[in-house]
Amino acid sequence: MTAESDRTPHRAGSGGFVRRTVEGAFDATVGRVTDRVGETAREVTGATARQVVDDLEPYLAAETIPRIVDALVPYLTESLVPEVVDGVSGHIAEQTVPQVISDATPTLVDQNLPVILEQLRPYLEAELVPAIVDALIPHINSTVAPQVVDAMMPTIRDELAPQIVDALMPKIRQEVVPQILDDIVDDPKVRALIREQSQGMILDTLERLRQALARADDVVERILRRVVGKRPREIDPPPAVQPLPSRHYVNAGLVSRGLALAVDTLGVGFLINAGVSSFVGLLESIFGTLPNWLMAIVLMLGFSVYPLYLALSWTLVGKTVADAITGQRLCDRKGRRIGLVRALVRAWAQVLFAPIWLTGMITSPYARARRVLLDMLTGCEVRYFVHGESHDDPRRRLLAREEK
Numbered sequence: 001m002t003a004e005s006d007r008t009p010h011r012a013g014s015g016g017f018v019r020r021t022v023e024g025a026f027d028a029t030v031g032r033v034t035d036r037v038g039e040t041a042r043e044v045t046g047a048t049a050r051q052v053v054d055d056l057e058p059y060l061a062a063e064t065i066p067r068i069v070d071a072l073v074p075y076l077t078e079s080l081v082p083e084v085v086d087g088v089s090g091h092i093a094e095q096t097v098p099q100v101i102s103d104a105t106p107t108l109v110d111q112n113l114p115v116i117l118e119q120l121r122p123y124l125e126a127e128l129v130p131a132i133v134d135a136l137i138p139h140i141n142s143t144v145a146p147q148v149v150d151a152m153m154p155t156i157r158d159e160l161a162p163q164i165v166d167a168l169m170p171k172i173r174q175e176v177v178p179q180i181l182d183d184i185v186d187d188p189k190v191r192a193l194i195r196e197q198s199q200g201m202i203l204d205t206l207e208r209l210r211q212a213l214a215r216a217d218d219v220v221e222r223i224l225r226r227v228v229g230k231r232p233r234e235i236d237p238p239p240a241v242q243p244l245p246s247r248h249y250v251n252a253g254l255v256s257r258g259l260a261l262a263v264d265t266l267g268v269g270f271l272i273n274a275g276v277s278s279f280v281g282l283l284e285s286i287f288g289t290l291p292n293w294l295m296a297i298v299l300m301l302g303f304s305v306y307p308l309y310l311a312l313s314w315t316l317v318g319k320t321v322a323d324a325i326t327g328q329r330l331c332d333r334k335g336r337r338i339g340l341v342r343a344l345v346r347a348w349a350q351v352l353f354a355p356i357w358l359t360g361m362i363t364s365p366y367a368r369a370r371r372v373l374l375d376m377l378t379g380c381e382v383r384y385f386v387h388g389e390s391h392d393d394p395r396r397r398l399l400a401r402e403e404k
Contacts, residue, residue, distance in 0.1 A: 210327030217253025263322035307347035
């Protein structure tokens with residue numbers, strides 16, 4: 001029923017066409033027959049043909065035409081239509097399609113495309129664009145970005161970066177640098193770091209100086225020992241005990257001790273002289289010319305400052321300022337700091353009998369532990385030290401015993 005109903009309009013339309021066609025054919029046939037058999041036969045034939053057409057029309061519309069169409073459809077779809085499409089596709093592609101696109105573009109751009117984009121924008125922003133970005137990020141990170149950076153690096157380095165630096169430099173000098181300096185100055189951590197770095201540089205410089213003095217001690221000692229026919233001093237500490245860095249012996253030699261004595265004497269002497277002169281000038285400005293006895297007391301007090309400085313330095317920290325610079329310290333035979341009484345005796349003996357003490361330094365290259373005459377009289381030694389070293393370092397005691 002469905003197929004039959006679908007064909008009904010088609011058949012009805014085709015019936016009129018067939019009827020006209022058949023009538024025309026029969027009219028032609030009747031005309032020929034009329035020429036042969038006469039007017040009567042023509043009238044009979046014409047009436048008969050029309051009757052036949054009227055009788056055949058329902059059958060043709062219902063049966064014959066659909067069968068003809070069904071038979072022609074495969075031929076049309078398989079042969080005729082592809083040939084027609086192939087024939088007109090070139091013309092369509094070269095002329096019709098460009099013309100249609102050219103005519104339709106203004107309307108699409110001005111009217112249709114904005115409406116489409118406006119309707120698609122929520123979907124694009126919410127779903128499509130994030131999905132595309134997520135899908136492209138790995139490829140961009142692994143392939144595109146490195147290639148772009150490599151391709152742009154010469155231009156950035158040779159052209160863009162210098163221009164940016166030149167443009168920013170005035171602002172950096174005027175605003176950024178002062179602000180950075182202010183932040184550095186105000187930051188306690190930065191100041192502590194700078195202080196530590198400065199201290200480290202000073203300590204490194206001092207250590208290099210101390211190492212150089214220790215090497216000079218060894219050289220001078222070897223020369224003086226050879227002068228009197230003695231072999232160079234040898235030390236062979238046990239494997240667990242090693243000398244200090246760049247120092248072959250525990251005790252300080254002639255060069256280090258002489259330099260420390262000179263620095264202490266000149267430096268402290270200059271300060272005492274300046275202090276006494278200033279104090280005497282102050283008293284004279286107040287009281288006028290001082291009597292001789294008062295001047296003698298002032299000079300005696302000033303003279304007493306130097307041995308007092310030596311004694312307190314040896315007792316409290318084991319070394320004077322000059323000793324700290326040259327890397328040596330005064331201690332007893334066990335490596336400990338000496339007491340105040342012994343320090344005062346040694347200091348006054350050093351100041352009052354300076355010529356004897358200076359002459360007695362000649363014993364350093366030959367005596368055990370490089371001791372001088374004043375060391376022997378007071379039971380002391382002068383040893384090298386490094387920053388942070390303990391006064392009672394057992395390693396030093398072992399080295400001292402090995403040296404003896």
